[in-house]
Amino acid sequence: MPITKKTLLQDGFTGFRVFDELEIMRVPQGPGIFAILQPEGFEPVFLAKSTAGTFRKKDPSLKKDALEAEWVPEARVLYLGKASAGSQGNRGLRKQIQEFMDYGRGRPTVVWDARLIWQLRDAMELAIAWKEFPAAEVNKAEAGYHADFVDSYGRLPYANLVRARAKN
Template sequence: MLFTKKALTEDGFTGFRVFDELDPMRIPQGPGIFVVLRPAGFEPVFLNKSTAGTFKKKDPSLKREALAAEWLADASALYIGKASAGSQGNRGLRKQIQEFMDYGRGRPTVVWDARLIWQLRDALDLVIAWKELPAEGLSAAEADYHAAFISAHGRLPFANLVQARARK
């Protein structure tokens, strides 16, 4: 699968909102997968310090060399994540994406895996898309998207530091 807007739209993804213009109330509340994309012409400029909040008192910043080593110049998808319903059934895409955005604004949270996004100077120009999925197939779907990306690009997207595995 190509992780372009066209391919993702054909696969059922919607939204495609620029972070800076994102209205959380327009994001579905159910569980699903979300993808962070860079717009056409986006060139990475890595910040010395991340705008993201701390997690367990750890600074989310990486050295520029480490960020450059993760960057894939030919990939438009920068992160593929999931939003489960949570143990109480009150999580989902809206809450997960809101927490992701809050994290980028410096608030502490547990969205540690995607921290590289917030060390990009123009992170608010990035685009997010989502696809609602049933909770029971979510882990397998995330693992499948990660595997498809690796098949196309040889490794995970820029901000995915851990490959998802389908739970048995």
């Protein structure tokens, strides 16, 4: 079954906040999975240069043909990612999503995943949803969502460039 807003809601995802209206303090602090979704009627317009910050002096921008090749026209979900607890236990959804949003606003950060989001002209119209998971289940959950997406669409979401694998 395709991963949609409806299936994510049924699976316990919450939030579904438009980036431009996201109140970061309302995002839970625990580890979990988050999804980035496009609104109905969203038409992708790819920017020549990403709004994201650099990472290790690398430009996050891809050429337009590479962005078009990653686009999954029939999918509403553009990215499925995880927020682990981190080695010190002080990471989680709020911190990961805050860093992701800062990255899109051009701040340098260690966030490199989902960088294709920030090459969409109307990225701030996208929405983000999340679901908390126990720390020990986050990797398996992310790998499961990636597998389900690939089963439905034959490939990963637009901004997922690497498929997650469950770690033992």
